[in-house]
Amino acid sequence: ETGVTQSPTHLIKTRGQQVTLRCSSQSGHNTVSWYQQALGQGPQFIFQYYREEENGRGNFPPRFSGLQFPNYSSELNVNALELDDSALYLCASRYQQGAYGYTFGSGTRLTVV
Amino acid sequence: KNEVEQSPQNLTAQEGEFITINCSYSVGISALHWLQQHPGGGIVSLFMLSSGKKKHGRLIATINIQEKHSSLHITASHPRDSAVYICAVSESKTSYDKVIFGPGTSLSVIP
Numbered sequence: 225e226t227g228v229t230q231s232p233t234h235l236i237k238t239r240g241q242q243v244t245l246r247c248s249s250q251s252g253h254n255t256v257s258w259y260q261q262a263l264g265q266g267p268q269f270i271f272q273y274y275r276e277e278e279n280g281r282g283n284f285p286p287r288f289s290g291l292q293f294p295n296y297s298s299e300l301n302v303n304a305l306e307l308d309d310s311a312l313y314l315c316a317s318r319y320q321q322g323a324y325g326y327t328f329g330s331g332t333r334l335t336v337v
Numbered sequence: 338k339n340e341v342e343q344s345p346q347n348l349t350a351q352e353g354e355f356i357t358i359n360c361s362y363s364v365g366i367s368a369l370h371w372l373q374q375h376p377g378g379g380i381v382s383l384f385m386l387s388s389g390k391k392k393h394g395r396l397i398a399t400i401n402i403q404e405k406h407s408s409l410h411i412t413a414s415h416p417r418d419s420a421v422y423i424c425a426v427s428e429s430k431t432s433y434d435k436v437i438f439g440p441g442t443s444l445s446v447i448p
Contacts, residue, residue, distance in 0.1 A: 233379075257435060266423075266438045280435060314380060316436060318427070326427055326436055328372065330379030 228253075228317055230329035237336050242303045245332045247315035249296040256298045256317040257326065258290060267314055273298060302334075310336045340364050341439035343424050349445045356411040358442045360424030363405065367429040370436070371398050371409045374421045383409070383422075414446045 227250035237243050249256055255274045259267035269282035273292035287303040296317070302309055312333050316326035341362045350356050360369070371383040384391050384398040386407065391398050395414075400407040411418055424439040 230379075259436070259438075266440060267436075269435045272435060282435075312379065326368070326370065326385075328370070328380050328382045330381065333377075333379075 228315060228327045228329040230313075230315055230332050232332060233330070234333045235335070237305050237334065239305055239307060239336055241305050242301065243305060243334060245300040245302075245313050245315075245334070247298045247300070247317070247329055249298065249315075249317035250327060251296055252319050253296050253317035253327070254319070256292055256315055258298075258300045259314040259316070260284070261312040261314060261331070262308075263311070270300070305336045307336050310334060339440070340428075340437050341424055341426055343422075343439040343442050345442060346440065347443045347445075349447065350414050352415060352446055352448050354414050354446075356414050356418075356444065356446075358409045358422050358424075358444070360407045360409070360439055361405060362407075362424075362426050362437075362439075364426065364437065365429045366426040368427045369400055369407050370423075370425040370427070371407075372423040372425060374423060374441070376420075380423070411444075416446045416448050419445050 229248040231246045257272040258270040261267040270284050271278055272280040276292045289301045292298040312331045314331045316328045318326045344359045369386045373381045373383050386400040395412045397410040421441040421443050423441045425436050427436055
């Protein structure tokens with residue numbers, strides 16, 4: 225049973241809209257990463273947050289942004305949605321950098337129409 | 338060369354067969370994950386390994402840190418095991434420790 229919960233599980237948005245995806249991590253997980261998995265492809269790293277600050281980012285435009293909160297929850301925000309943003313969005317969290325592995329959420333499937 | 342490789346890419350088995358999926362990696366890691374993804378579904382964590390062997394039901398995962406190799410075994414395979422199995426590693430040498438995903442192995446178990 226995963227200790228990382230993502231919400232919602234499915235979401236449909238219109239091109240140009242904004243979306244917020246949420247991830248609730250286990251207590252003590254101060255590192256969270258977000259990934260985008262387009263259909264038929266492997267997950268791509270979006271960014272990582274450590275102690276509420278972004279400390280790593282993949283090749284994604286600034287309209288992809290995030291927040292991490294003191295209660296070990298986090299958000300992925302995407303502005304000005306494009307059709308190509310349709311994907312499964314995964315979050316993964318861990319206790320601290322360099323120790324242990326990640327616990328994965330089951331993902332949020334976003335469809336942009 | 339990809340940092341995480343898996344073999345085979347595709348696998349078809351008869352129900353009841355013993356299945357092995359292999360993963361090799363070329364980076365330093367703090368942990369290795371085996372994940373399962375059904376078509377159109379989210380990711381389910383099967384195992385997280387940093388050494389040795391783990392067993393859960395019909396699934397067994399092993400890792401050899403020295404050889405940078407891991408295997409996922411499925412005993413008495415069943416059609417419901419049909420899914421994509423992904424090997425992923427938590428890289429330990431970057432300023433931010435991202436997960437690197439393998440390309441996945443698509444398994445189909447035929448009744």
